[in-house]
Amino acid sequence: MTAPTTFPGSPGVRPQPGTPDGEREPGHQSRGAGRRKNPADVAQLEQHPVPLRRIAALFGPHRRPLAIVTAIIVVSSLIGLVTPFLTKHLIDDAIPHQNVRLLLFLVGGMLAITVTTQALGVIQTWLSTKIGQQVMHGLRTDLFSHLQRLPLGFFTRTRGGEVQSRLTNDVNAMQGVVTNSATSVATNITTAVGTAAAMALLSWRLSLLSLLVLPPAIWLTRRVARLRRTIQTRAQRALADMQTQIEESLSISGVLLAKTVGSGPVLSQHFRDTSAELTELELQSQMAGRWRMGTMAIVFSAIPALIYLAAGLPATSGGMTIGTLVAFTALQSALFRPMLGVLNVGAEVVTSMALFSRVFEFLDMPVTIDDPENPIPVDPATAQGDVTLTDVTFRYDGADRDALTHIDLELPAGKQVALVGATGSGKSTLAGLVSRLHDPSGGSVRIDGVDLRDMTLQNVSDLVGVVSQQSYLLHTTIRENLRYARPDATDIQIEQAARAAQVHDLIEALPDGYDTLVGARGHRFSGGEQQRIALARTILRDPAVLVLDEATSALDNATERAVQDALDEVSRGRTTLTIAHRLSTIQGADLIVVLDGGRIAERGTHDELLARGGRYATLWNSQATRHASQMS
Template sequence: MTATAKKTVSADSSNPLGTIVNLWPYMWPSDRPDLKMRVVWATVFLLASKLVLLLVPYFFKWATDALNGKMDMADIVPSFLLGAVMLVIAYNFARIFQAGLNQLRDALFASVGQYAVRQLAYRTFVHLHRLSLRFHLERRTGGLSRVIERGTKGIETIVRFTILNSVPTIIEFLLTAIVFWAGYGFSYVLVTAVTVALYIWFTVRASDWRISIRRSMNESDTEANTKAIDSLLNFETVKYFGNEEMEARRFDQSMARYERAATQVWTSLGWLNFGQALIFGVGTAVMMVMSALAVQRGDQTIGDFVFINAMLIQLAIPLNFIGFVYREIRQGLTDIEQMFDLLEVEAEVEDSPDAQPLAIKAGAIAFRDVHFAYDPARPILKGVSFEVPAGKTVAVVGPSGAGKSTLSRLLYRFYDVQQGAITIDGQDVRDVTQKSLRAAIGMVPQDTVLFNDTIAYNIRYGRPDASDEEVRAAAEIAQISGFIEHLPDGFKSMVGERGLKLSGGEKQRVAIARTVLKSPPILILDEATSALDTRTEQEIQAALEIVSKNRTTLVIAHRLSTVVGADEIIVLKDGRIAERGTHAGLLRQNGLYASMWNRQREATEAEEHLKQVREADEMGVVVRQPAPGE
């Protein structure tokens, strides 16, 4: 996209001229000379169609006078064209020719308008991916998608109606005023001007009134769509609790508000259309009475009478478009004002002007006196300092809310530290480009969310240009290739919305496979097995050990059994490092880590005992209860 096209379109622009100025870089793209020529030719055909349109009432007038025996144009028009039949044919041919020029103009401008829509939609999509994690955590996906959908349609409305209707209407009004002044005097121009002015004034006032109604309808529409998307995304939860009727009521309440607002929109439109018809009808009546009196006095012919009527009818069409265009532009601006608000949201994390690509040497990570808070009133990290040597594994454990997952978000630069620094091979992550930073890090998260596509697509997401052989090799390392090959469609099997067709362990293996395919020098395992059962956890852990071999690995863990082999274990508590050392060393300290280990071991033993009891019940065997302290 060109630099000019990156200019922010103001959401407050409520006039067509301001809209044209803001959208002009998209309609006159500097990088598309072919589209510029389309704009030029569309303008040429626009002017030609208006000149032809001006001739149509004249042919109607001449034909009327010819039939009335009052035609006297021999000095101007060849005599063979003065017959009533020829004039009627010319009148209809001019109408057809003018319609053809209009359609040709629209066809030429179609690609220009769609290019503008595409560029603005692309810009919005890219901008949303630039915004911070905080922004997306606070937004609702359903409402956001509807804002973009309406905004894109609103942009198309503004582009098309501003250029294809506003400009032609202005040209036609000027030509009509010139013809009336030259042929019938200033009084006709004055009545026409007053009629048009009142028409536009009423249209603007009524449309402004309808904007608030439209905004209320949009809000209700967004709310209903948000509830529908949330409900469908949580389909299983709805079924678990049998709350289908509650979800339906919530959705229906939103739709009821939408129904009331939409009804008001259409009712107000009826009043607007009636008021426009009344104003133009009165203006037309005044001018036709003036012309009828002139015919009775002998100052005008019957042809003049029908000519004035034909000119007014022709003017009524674009004049009606003025009201329509204004309504559509204002409503379009209402539809896209939230989209423009999105474009004006500043990204919380930006590359510095002199940012350089990350130069990976060994991949050593260092957290140096890191302070961070999502909310200034509630600090999360309070001076955390530790290192992850190149090729080594460091685990971070601690109670919930200690700040463990925040470390991975800061390393990825989803947020920036407020004090201190995070470095990779001595380079502050704030001084390198985000793209190069994230390209060097692989993530296996706790909750793996997959795209609603094939297994192959989700694995290849780690490196989109990977071959099928490389995808299969990554699946083998992640110990999921056997499962995939037994599926009816193999690697082409669909995983469903968010991967819901796969089990938790299968989704984790897909996440491991795509990380293997990415082959990053730095690996983050953010509680990658905490949501899995013990057996699946052991299988996934074996795959993770293969992946993390010879890689700089930061493990964020809840289950301590998964980090016993780490080169160093960091124990966080209340945003500070409480303990650090190896598994054996921390147990000898008999501190926080040792107490967490004992609690988890007891819970695991109790879980195993319950499992044995259930199995024994099925077999009819009595299992001895362990004595206290055993």
């Protein structure tokens, strides 16, 4: 925080930033006097308390620069208090007696104090900002890394906007707390105490008079702050609504929906109404309590008049000199801002602690799937890809029954195994266990005889590649989308993967080839094209085990055949676990497993299961009948 500048009309005095009546520049949220503790902050701290020692530990590596910042705050605040005393001697001694030597000394002292405080302010700003940035950098990166390691269940339960808000908004707000609020509190306390002491030294009678006016000034300021806080809360809600409308309506999916259902005019009117509400609330916020603030300005202006009155009356003047009066007036005008700031320490502390609480709440969430202490490595280059599930049981958190129960299944190296069954039978859950998106509640999942829980997560991801129904492409070039899976891949390797996924010719036909931007969520390409690009990305990693989680279920028949041809080519020689929606795509599988209610109901080849006349045969006949009716 930079050193406060000279207070208007009071030479050399260094109050807190802001005008005497407590007004803020437009666009700045009020953090001035009278700020109340936010009930939401209090509730957050009650739910997830934060020990002070944990926050202090964040600043442990910065003890020396923190000590320097504290020293600068104290020194610059105390130096600033010298100016009124120099002014006193200037008026009482140097000017009346035409003492040029003393005059030059006093004027030089004033200039030296200004230069010194400004220089200290620059150093303080640099140090405090550097400390704040380093602390926030550590918190931000730790939180991002921790979120990456949390289980999928966390992201299904938590809104994406909430995660982003804590990672960006909360951490940025904490940066302001660390960089500005902490130094502001220290400066306010030092300045208030020092100014009050200096006033008492000059005149204890006038000091008592000044303090008598403080209670009504505090009361008026708090009333205005409360009024503005209520309006600003409503404005924040309106702004959040507007941001939601922008995010939902102007995303590629939102625009497509609006154009296809003709909701553009309705959305525009809704946005116009929200914008009008926000405009009105901002106007109310700026005008809130203007008459109260005007009253307080009158009170502040009346204080010097009362001081002059007391200095002029024989009963109260006590032989006060003109220099003492001017110096005292300068000091008292600088006293109220830091004192009101000190009164806000409680609210500042609660707000600051609540921000730390929100971030620590995420950091304290347990990582249920993590690297073992002594991992057993499996070399992806030499891995066979033999997958074995032994007595596997799994239950989701909070569920009242198992999603999978006592599953015994072997996926021989290089073979194709298909999973079929009704919705909710446990197919995707089983696939998630093979790729270690979940850990079994009981039993084990092994690759080449090694339990997945004994491998590092990176090792598992190198061994197991997943292609799901929802292909996710980043808003960047095709080349970078493919390289996302393997950052060190060469252009030749990227092209080979695209050829294997049968998408190279399509990419080469584009004007920019592999440097073509895919657009938001890949909307520049059709579903089948997106799926083949995603498949090429998985191929680039060359996994020994391939999991295909209904990779073609959302495609039309013609596109499905093109993608299926690519999948068949890629699957050759790899251990492949396929979750099939259309049974026609898995007729050639080496083994078909039918799941029902989380258990294996049947297993065998296509012909064996049809001959058995069980659940698989029923599913097959049902799909064949439906296909025939669609063709007729």
